[in-house]
Amino acid sequence: MANTRLEKVRAALAERNLDAVLVYKPENRAYLSGFTGTAGWLLITPAKAWLITDFRYAEQAATQAPAFEVIKPESTVAALLATLCEQHQINRLGIEGDYVTVDDYSAYEQALGERDLVSIAGTIETLRMIKDEAELTLMRRAAAIADETFSHILSYIKPGVAERDIAVEMEYKMKKLGAEGLAFDIIIASGVRSAMPHGVASDKQIAAGELVTLDFGAIYQGYCSDMTRTVMVGEPSAQQREIYAIVLEAEKRGVAATRAGINGKELDEVCRGYIREHGYAEAFGHSTGHGVGRYIHEGPKLSVRGETDLLKPGMVVTIEPGIYLSGWGGVRIEDMVLVQENGCESFSKSPRELKIL
Numbered sequence: 020m021a022n023t024r025l026e027k028v029r030a031a032l033a034e035r036n037l038d039a040v041l042v043y044k045p046e047n048r049a050y051l052s053g054f055t056g057t058a059g060w061l062l063i064t065p066a067k068a069w070l071i072t073d074f075r076y077a078e079q080a081a082t083q084a085p086a087f088e089v090i091k092p093e094s095t096v097a098a099l100l101a102t103l104c105e106q107h108q109i110n111r112l113g114i115e116g117d118y119v120t121v122d123d124y125s126a127y128e129q130a131l132g133e134r135d136l137v138s139i140a141g142t143i144e145t146l147r148m149i150k151d152e153a154e155l156t157l158m159r160r161a162a163a164i165a166d167e168t169f170s171h172i173l174s175y176i177k178p179g180v181a182e183r184d185i186a187v188e189m190e191y192k193m194k195k196l197g198a199e200g201l202a203f204d205i206i207i208a209s210g211v212r213s214a215m216p217h218g219v220a221s222d223k224q225i226a227a228g229e230l231v232t233l234d235f236g237a238i239y240q241g242y243c244s245d246m247t248r249t250v251m252v253g254e255p256s257a258q259q260r261e262i263y264a265i266v267l268e269a270e271k272r273g274v275a276a277t278r279a280g281i282n283g284k285e286l287d288e289v290c291r292g293y294i295r296e297h298g299y300a301e302a303f304g305h306s307t308g309h310g311v312g313r314y315i316h317e318g319p320k321l322s323v324r325g326e327t328d329l330l331k332p333g334m335v336v337t338i339e340p341g342i343y344l345s346g347w348g349g350v351r352i353e354d355m356v357l358v359q360e361n362g363c364e365s366f367s368k369s370p371r372e373l374k375i376l
């Protein structure tokens with residue numbers, strides 16, 4: 020598995036005329052090597068693969084990253100890099116320009132002298148957009164944990180309960196189900212707060228007559244899930260029903276249109292166009308969706324600026340239109356789906372019809 024990923028990064032390296040790449044971003048490092056420690060540098064050449072880490076992680080690194088030779092720096096990482104570059108004729112080294120700090124860059128520059136440092140920002144992220152079978156298995160499980168947590172939490176959502184208490188119970192449930200963490204701070208936004216697309220759970224108590232938006236996800240063995248449902252506490256008003264029905268139809272159309280070959284802008288327009296036709300264009304101010312993987316927000320972008328983000332089989336994306344009316348509230352529905360040749364497979368299985376509690 021990791022070997023196929025190494026092959027892919029080596030092909031990218033050849034394409035860019037690089038002699039090696041240095042990888043430090045935690046998600047990229049774990050993706051290529053399997054190593055999940057917090058400190059480690061991968062140095063990959065066409066023939067060799069090293070994992071540079073310190074004493075604390077030596078044993079873990081050897082177990083988790085069998086395709087890599089684990090080495091410990093005698094003094095600094097920069098000095099070890101200089102030695103390896105000298106020994107293996109590395110003259111053009113790719114580094115993650117969007118992640119390396121100014122201080123580390125200066126240290127590398129000084130240690131490596133005349134050698135070229137070239138930014139490979141986005142290169143490994145592009146590889147990561149297409150998930151392999153091992154990754155999809157973990158993402159299905161991460162989504163299933165979110166589904167189970169949603170059905171578990173429904174009986175807790177009632178007038179008088181604080182949003183924060185619901186979030187705490189959800190976190191506990193996700194961890195009991197095997198999640199090692201939360202994909203992001205749980206969003207519980209009730210009543211007028213549901214007009215805030217990213218209203219993290221507060222002390223506000225839920226009241227009858229309110230819509231409650233729950234947006235959450237688990238991290239399972241390094242992979243995130245992401246799902247949103249909006250539920251109704253008490254009998255909905257005509258307007259609450261109307262807004263919910265528009266968002267639901269927009270979301271269903273978005274999922275139905277998801278397949279290989281469509282671009283992010285076209286898919287965004289499927290949802291946005293439907294909401295616009297119903298007069299709520301101004302009330303849908305965020306993008307329709309995003310890629311998900313080791314990181315909660317990855318490529319591709321499904322937005323008005325997503326014309327170059329072409330969907331391909333193996334990408335996992337969210338479809339999450341919403342309508343938000345300041346002072347009134349909002350509705351968002353989000354599913355996480357796997358892009359396939361002629362359609363998609365939804366990893367989120369929770370019912371989307373309005374749940375009245």
Ligand code: ZN
Nearest residue numbers: 234235245246
């Ligand atoms: Zn979400």
Ligand code: ZN
Nearest residue numbers: 245337339353
């Ligand atoms: Zn999302």
